[in-house]
Amino acid sequence: MTVPEPTAGPTAARPKYVGGAVKRREDPRLLLGRGRYVADINLAGTVYMAIVRSPHAHARITSIDTSRAVAAAGVLAVLTWADIKDEAGPLPCIDRYTDSLPVLQTALADGVVRYVGEPVVALVASTEYGAEDALSLIDVEYEPLPVVVDLDEATAGTTLLYPEHGTNVMTTIAQDVGDVAAAFAAADRVYEETFTIHRYVPMPMETRGVVAEVDPITERLTLTTSTQFPHLVRGFLSGVLGMPESRIRVVAPDVGGGFGAKCEFYCEEVLAPLFALRLRRPVKWIEDRRTSMVASSHAREQKHTVRVAVQDDGTITAVDAQSWTSNGAAYCTLATTPASISSAMLRGPYRIPHYRARAHCVVTNKTPLAVYRGAGHPQAVLVMERMVDTIAADLGRDRVELRLQNMLTPAELPSDRGTAIVLAGQVVYDTGDYGACLERAAEMIGLSGDWEAEQAAARAEGRYLGIGLASLVEETSIGPYESAVVRVDGAGKVTVLTGSSPHGQGHVTTFSQLVADELEIDIEDITVLYGDTDVVADGVGTFASRSAAIGGAAARKAAGVVKEKALGVAAHVLEIDVADLEWRNGAAHVRGVPARARTLGELASAATAWNAPLPGGMEFNLEATYQHQAGGIAFSHATHAAKVGVDVETGEVTVLDYVVVHDCGTVINPTIVEGQVHGGVAQGLGGTFMEELAYSPDGQPLPMTLQDYIMPTLGDMPWIRTDHMESPTPLNPYGMKGAGEGGATGAPGALVNALQDALAPFGVNLTSDGPWTPDKVLALIPEDPA
Amino acid sequence: MKPAAFEYRRPTTIAAALDDLALDAGARVLAGGQSLVPLLNLRLATPSVLVDINRVAGLDEIAERDGRVHIGATARQAVVLSSDLVRTRVPLVAAALARVAHPQVRARGTVVGNLCHHDPASEMPAVALALDAEFAVVAPDGSPSSVPAADFFLDSFAVAVPAGGLVTGVSFPVAPPGTGAGFYEIARKAKDFALIAAAAQLTVAAGTVTEARVAVTGLGHRPLRMTAAEQSLTGGPSTAEAVRDAARLARGEVLAAVNTRSPAAYRSRVLPVVVCRALTSALAQLEPTP
Structure with a gap:
């Protein structure tokens, strides 16, 4: 779509931006190298922080001697845990279950180090x-203390990271739906398998970074940090330092990717302040x-064991699952979410009326584990989709047909799945046509009548081809809310403030599209501001594929309130009943008298303090604040x-071909959705074929x-x-769901199933x-495949 | 990016470069910097003096003399790769160089620097060995010598250059008429270091192989010449079958420690495959294109 031209006459319909492939408004600046990241910020008088990190995976600190450093020229200050323990509390974990054992991080090690890289001295x-x-x-x-990096060993608990708790299992999350025991008793067949998911990492192109400064006059602290959620960082820092939020300003400048790694609150965000x-x-x-x-x-790192109850006709009646997540040495800000999502979402699009899951969060001597694009979904999708293919192969059933047989149909939605996700709430699938989506993808990849013949012919020539499918349903757009402010200046230019601070998603473009459509104005007349808690008073952040549906809805709602205010001002200015006005093409028009109209700018100007006095009770300024609450998971x-x-x-x-058929509700901008899908698939492909944050048995991370x-x-x-x-x-009134994580969620399952299909002749x-x-x-392949 | 302190020198002549290198036993040469600078930043290398040879006149040559193509110490990989002289006269160099790093790295990195760094997973040492490249080495006293590739690569990250000496260039013999070049590499991702790679060059006259050159990188601490395969091919027919038979003779000690990215058993198993594919692609170049 090209950007719509302003229409000539007041009666002509104005083209909508929503749904159009509007070019990303932020790109010219970013692509020309005009981004401003934390590393680009150089304030006069800046000094530099460095951190001594543990070379041991598990050890007791017996002594720290900082005297040589303190005496060195140029060294201005040194901090150990002893220096800060009275002023810096533990770092928060916001997704703890009520029965989770407290294994929180501290800004510096408190006598014992539990992973290589743990901060010891700053x-x-x-x-x-x-x-x-x-x-x-x-x-x-x-x-040195005994090290445990293996999930099974950690679960067994012979070596404990926190002996005071007597176990390495910090939480066990339970999901219980229906009568699993009865379903297994009645099952014709039971399939059982164990899956391992390896550790890999978000690795944003821009690493993390902070700049902290204190205004000598006001005593206010400004923390500039590469984060996905500046407002939450403000709250966390306030809590950890016992400092009122009013004394803290948090700024997220341009952020070069996060993928969950920057949806965390880190020790450096405490130490630099x-x-x-x-x-x-x-x-x-x-x-x-x-x-x-x-x-x-x-x-990512998890282990799953699943038992699946199946009838001879292919109906999957029950799943009994256990998982173990290698949470690393302590709880992150978001620690249990991956295990929670995996356990709540394992059944994906399939009916499976009886379900039981126990998801164990286990501490190990590794870097703490948190969410990464898709959180617990990719693991669950891999497990379920591998099982479905295994069952199809065993039953001699077509894998598309077997999936369709077990998938929830649109008529069955909404469907309360009986599970819950920490922080997000009950899992109630809202809308979708999972079967149509699957059939479309199967058709596009060429999984039709000729495929098996094609595959066999290629094998005869020594070419081993495989097709893999992965169908997924994914939690997006979680709450609790997002904030937006829309204000119009006297020239009719619109400023949108959003609490959903972006890091590459294209909020400036999509939020502009939404507001431009609501006010029926040009997208160029809109400025979107974010990422500074002094500019945007309140917000939640960008994670869990939530920004468009929650933050975008808030922005459009706020624009709607502004429009109503503008109509009220127009009624006053035109001395006419508001019911006789209509909003069209960025102006209030008198119905039936097209020439009598006032533009948004004229109305904004009329509502300023220095212009016409407004009638009593009417608010000055075309400005509105809106808090959109999620009200459920999309x-x-x-x-x-x-x-x-x-x-x-x-x-x-x-990878010869790759197809994604995606449903994220109303699409604001197909190019941006495709970009999200592509990036997610790249990360899933990386994890499936290349990336691994492996550890040696003694807890040394191997890649450097x-x-x-x-x-x-x-x-x-x-x-x-x-x-x-x-x-x-x-x-939400506009129908949007999240699009950010589906690419990463589906790729491992589809790619591993494809590899399985290709290598099936080798058993x-x-x-x-x-x-x-x-x-x-x-x-996996015998020495002589012939 | 925080290297330890070092003294930076930027000589304009070879003699001055040698003087600078003589300042301290810890002096290192900086050319393209694509290997050394990351090591500096990681503080895995902490040279006391860095001698930047990029301003030394004449070191960026790419020229043919006396039946050899000479590539100077500061000639960028990108320039070498785009050189018609290199593509036509030493095609194996071009074939392998296309697999070395990304364009951004090649724009700065040098062929000679890459060879002198001698990462055991690097592609070009195999080419140098297969083609009997000669390294122009200047000793600290300024006396020049020529070191054949077979003597140059000593060990992982170690080459036969005396302390305080300087490599000013490398030369490769011009491929005789009737020569095909092939390079096959298995890497973990596009343009990455090799898990294993084979460089092959076949010269054929009237259907008979007159010269076969094959070397493999990624097996041990230095590239290995596949002499049994070369001997099997030389004097025989230039056929796909001969190539397959020769590739089966590919042998070499495969060391586990040299490449933690890839088990030794894997590299042993695919060794004949990569040799076969490099030779096959060399052979394909000899066939008249339809």
Whole structure:
């Protein structure tokens, strides 16, 4: 779609922006290198923070000697836990269950280190280089303790991270639906399998970073941080330091990706303010990539065991599941969410009336684990979709047909699934046509009558092809709310403030589209502001595919209130009853008298303090604040279909074709939705074939740089073909659901199923998400495949 | 990015570069910086003196002399790759270089620097070994010498350059008429370091292989020449079957420690495959295009 031209006459219908492929308004600036990230912020008098991190996976700190560093030229301050323990409380975990054991992080290690990279001592020096040099002047002695990195060993509890709790299992989440025991007793067949999901990480292109400064006059602290949720950071920092929120300003400037890693509150966001308060100079810290490997949140690692009850006719009647999440050394800000989502969403689009899950959150001597694009969904989708393919193969059933047989139909929606997700609430699927989505994807990937013949013919030539499917339903648009302010200046220009601070999603474009349509004005007349708690008073943030549906709805609602106010002002100015006015093309028009109209700018001007006095009771200024509350979870859905080719001599896998049919309700901007899908698929593909944050048995992380932690680039990506379906949600007036995470959620399941399909002649049964590197794939293939 | 302190020198002549290198035993040469600068930033390398040779006149040559193509120490990979001389006269160099790093890295990185860094997973050492490249080395006293590739690669990240010496260039023999070049690499992702890679060059006259050159990188601490495969092909027919038979003779000690990214068993198993594919692609270049 091209950007609509303003229409000539007042009666002509104005084209809508929503639904159009409007080019991203933020791109010219970002693509020309005019982004301003934390690292670009250089305040006069800045000093630099560096952090001594534990080289041990588990050890008791027996002594810390900072004297050499303190005496070194250029070193301005050094902090240990002893120095800050009275002023910095533990870092929050906001998704703890009431019975979760308290295993919270502290800003510096409190006597015991539990993962490699855990902060032990922080220092500030006058230069970045000097700070780095000074790290080697801090002498810390450790007494190593037994290390546990394996999930099974950790669960067994022979080595404890927190002996005072007597267990490494910090929480067990329960989901119980129907009568699982009876369903298994009545089952014709029972399938049982164990799946392992490896550890990989969000790895945003921009690492984390902070700048903290204290205004010497007002004593206010400004923390600039690369975060997904500045308002929550303000609240967390206030809580940890016992400082009123009014003394804290948090700024998220341009943020170069987050994917969940920046949906966390980190020790550096406490330490830099502590130094700034002491030194009264701006304190800067930029995470380098090597540090990021251990200091930013990790993700994904789980083990699942599932039992599935199936009737001979293919009906899946029950699933009995257990999972173990390797949460790392302590709880993150969002710690139980992956386990909670995996357990609540395992059944995906399938009816499966009886369900039981126990999801265990287990501490291990690794970097703390948190949410990453899709949170617990990708793991659950992999497990369920592998099981469905296994059942189809065993029953000799077509895998599309078997899926369709078990899928919820539109007539069965809304459907209360009987499970719940921490922070988000009850799982009630709202809208969607899962079957149509699957059929469309199967058709697009070529899974039709000729496929098996094509596959057989290729095998005869030594080419091993496979198609894999993954159908998913995904929690999006969680609450509790998002805020928006819309205000119009006297020139008719509109400012939108959103509490949903973006980091690449294109909020400026999509929020402008929504507000432009509501006010029937040009998108160029809209400015979207965000990411500064002094500019936007209240907000929640950008995560869980929530911004468009919650923040976007708030912005459009606020614009609607502004429109009503404008009509009220117009009634006053035109001396006419408001019922005789209509809003069209950015102006209030007198019905039946097209020439009598007042534009948005004229009305805004009329409502200012220095213009016409308004009648009593009428508010000055065309401005409105709206808080949109979620009122439930909107569930997006999709089917991914991947076609792969396996080189059976080398184990190399090529993704030949990739299809995503996606339904995120009303699409505001198809290009942005496609971008979200593409990026998510890239991350799922990376996790499936390349990326692994592996640990040695003694708890040393193996990758140190991106030379060791392999991520896909453009050269590794297939051409992704997408198709959109639109099942609007009733949870907001505009029908939008979330689109941010479905790409990452579906890719591992589809790719592993495709690999399974390709390698089926060798009798393989893939029960892990990889990463399926060439050596691991080749190990599945006999030396002489002929 | 926080390297430890170092002294930075930027000489304009080889003699001055040698003087600068003589300042301290910890002096290192900086050319394209694509390997060294990351090591500096990680503080895995902490040289006392960094001798930037980018302003030394004449080191960026790409020229043919005496039956060899000479590539100077500061010639960028991107420039070498786009050179018609390289593509036509030493096609194996171009074939392999296309697999070395991303365009952004190649715009700055140098062929010689990449060879001197000698990462055991690097592609170009195999090419240098297969083609009997000669390295132009200047000793600290200024005396020049030529070191054949077979003697140059000593160990992972170690080459035969005396302390305080400088490599000013590398030369490859011009491919004889009737030569095809092939390079096959298995990597973890596009443009990444090799898990294993084979460089092959076949020269054929009247259906008979007159010269076969094959070397493999990624097996151990240095690239290995596949002499049994070369001997099997030389003097025989230039056929796909001969290539397959020769590839089966590919042998070499595969060390686990040298490449933690890929088990030794894997590299052993695919060794004949990559050799076969490199040779097959060399052979394909010899066939008249329809």
